[in-house]
Amino acid sequence: MAVKGGRVRGVRRDDLWTFSGIPYGRAPVGALRWRPPEAPEPWDGVRDASSFGPIAPQAAGIPGFAGLSDPQDGELQSEDCLSLNIWTPDVPDRPSPVGARAVMVWIHGGGFTGGSGSNFLYRGAKLARQGDLVVVTINYRLGALGFLGHRALADPDGYVGNWGLHDQVAALEWVRDHIALFGGDSSNVTVFGESAGGFSVATLLGTPGATGLFRRAIVQSGGVHVHTVAEGERTAERVTELLGLTSCDRAALESVSAQDLVEATTVVSERPPDPGLVPLPHLPIVDHRFLPEHPMAAIERGAARNVELLIGTNKDELTLFGLGNPVLGSLDEPTLELLAGFAAPDMPTAEMIETYRAARLARDEPVAPLNLWWAMGGDDVFRWRSLQLAAAQRAHGASAYVYLFDWESPALGGVLGSCHALEIPFVFGAVDLPVVQMFTGTGPLVEALSAEMLASWIAFAHSGDPTTERHWPIWEPDARATMVFGPNSGVAQRPRDAELAVWEQYRPLVAGRQT
Numbered sequence: 001m002a003v004k005g006g007r008v009r010g011v012r013r014d015d016l017w018t019f020s021g022i023p024y025g026r027a028p029v030g031a032l033r034w035r036p037p038e039a040p041e042p043w044d045g046v047r048d049a050s051s052f053g054p055i056a057p058q059a060a061g062i063p064g065f066a067g068l069s070d071p072q073d074g075e076l077q078s079e080d081c082l083s084l085n086i087w088t089p090d091v092p093d094r095p096s097p098v099g100a101r102a103v104m105v106w107i108h109g110g111g112f113t114g115g116s117g118s119n120f121l122y123r124g125a126k127l128a129r130q131g132d133l134v135v136v137t138i139n140y141r142l143g144a145l146g147f148l149g150h151r152a153l154a155d156p157d158g159y160v161g162n163w164g165l166h167d168q169v170a171a172l173e174w175v176r177d178h179i180a181l182f183g184g185d186s187s188n189v190t191v192f193g194e195s196a197g198g199f200s201v202a203t204l205l206g207t208p209g210a211t212g213l214f215r216r217a218i219v220q221s222g223g224v225h226v227h228t229v230a231e232g233e234r235t236a237e238r239v240t241e242l243l244g245l246t247s248c249d250r251a252a253l254e255s256v257s258a259q260d261l262v263e264a265t266t267v268v269s270e271r272p273p274d275p276g277l278v279p280l281p282h283l284p285i286v287d288h289r290f291l292p293e294h295p296m297a298a299i300e301r302g303a304a305r306n307v308e309l310l311i312g313t314n315k316d317e318l319t320l321f322g323l324g325n326p327v328l329g330s331l332d333e334p335t336l337e338l339l340a341g342f343a344a345p346d347m348p349t350a351e352m353i354e355t356y357r358a359a360r361l362a363r364d365e366p367v368a369p370l371n372l373w374w375a376m377g378g379d380d381v382f383r384w385r386s387l388q389l390a391a392a393q394r395a396h397g398a399s400a401y402v403y404l405f406d407w408e409s410p411a412l413g414g415v416l417g418s419c420h421a422l423e424i425p426f427v428f429g430a431v432d433l434p435v436v437q438m439f440t441g442t443g444p445l446v447e448a449l450s451a452e453m454l455a456s457w458i459a460f461a462h463s464g465d466p467t468t469e470r471h472w473p474i475w476e477p478d479a480r481a482t483m484v485f486g487p488n489s490g491v492a493q494r495p496r497d498a499e500l501a502v503w504e505q506y507r508p509l510v511a512g513r514q515t
């Protein structure tokens with residue numbers, strides 16, 4: 001099969017074709033570091049696409065499911081990591097729009113510093129097989145190599161940072177130009193992702209360069225989180241200081257090894273963020289070129305009015321990140337007040353804490369300082385921003401479907417609850433894997449929940465409506481009909497919304513705003 005760069009040969013595995021490690025961009029090394037990706041370098045002969053390509057340079061042990069690694073595949077790290085993987089039921093003799101399949105493109109999470117499209121949790125076989133669609137997963141640049149933003153590193157077009165986001169757009173352009181060869185419909189693409197992947201999808205909704213590259217979007221535990229140029233430069237200067245450099249000099253940074261950049265990013269990650277910022281060292285940057293404005297401002301203006309949205313969060317997002325943290329293990333009321341004020345300096349700390357305490361007491365839920373912090377922090381970083389995004393879409397008539405995942409993990413005695421990333425194996429149908437079952441549990445309820453979520457994601461990719469056997473209504477800012485996935489799945493009106501009143505007062509939904 002001929003693609004940009006040369007010919008590739010896939011593998012027929014049971015009833016699916018798989019193509020792995022197909023380059024969509026040239027190795028971004030040397031002078032191509034901190035530059036938008038270029039077309040892949042041509043190769044001679046037929047490229048074997050039977051195994052995954054190298055993953056982006058990263059540290060080991062990224063927290064959460066996104067950091068679980070498969071010892072058999074994808075462990076080689078290299079800056080030459082711009083590749084993608086495809087699962088498809090059939091490869092047509094001649095590409096044709098007639099009978100072409102819906103396409104799903106997965107953007108992995110990992111805090112913008114870890115993860116890969118070849119992670120065993122993200123294998124697209126079950127989605128492709130059960131949904132009769134084409135599934136694509138991608139690698140993109142991570143950490144300092146993917147998101148280091150400083151004006152001293154700006155390219156001739158004035159781009160600052162966002163190199164990994166440029167990669168994602170390039171991968172989507174590759175899908176647009178090539179997916180018909182693999183039986184896919186380039187006009188029916190759903191982009192989906194979780195955590196940093198969800199942040200990416202949300203950002204792409206407000207990215208001019210991504211306009212028209214996808215028809216639908218699924219944001220799992222995500223929202224719009226970006227840095228200003230000044231915030232990006234503070235991170236870049238911390239990285240260069242750790243590298244022993246006096247400035248963000250391009251020539252000097254080009255000679256630094258990828259491993260040294262990874263290690264510097266790891267150290268920076270351990271430093272407290274500035275007040276009010278998500279605790280990630282690298283995020284997309286509003287550089288006023290690639291991202292001309294804050295993505296939410298663009299979305300509020302209707303930049304994504306033609307994109308159908310499915311978005312949601314997990315009930316206990318933050319519990320996963322607190323394991324082994326001695327500060328959180330002994331969290332008391334004064335420390336809770338400090339953390340809450342640091343996370344949301346624009347809101348009255350006492351009012352927020354008391355709102356959450358009252359809401360949880362009314363539901364007969366624990367109200368220890370740690371429980372309150374998990375709830376407040378999760379709504380701040382994930383849930384409220386998700387609802388703001390849904391409201392912005394509805395303000396322009398775009399459909400938006402909202403879910404809340406409340407299945408609880410049995411791991412570690414149940415301390416994780418419905419933690420961050422727990423929904424991923426349910427979506428991909430990976431709950432039959434023993435290593436996953438330690439987190440998801442086993443049994444008919446687990447299997448039924450996975451089947452339901454798998455079917456809803458497939459239905460949305462095909463038609464823009466995730467309804468299957470259970471009707472899933474469009475979300476509206478007033479009623480807030482939400483599909484709850486868990487032990488008692490079903491539609492609920494404004495589930496767990498009592499505590500959100502404080503967010504609505506100080507960070508209101510944008511429904512109805514026209515700018």
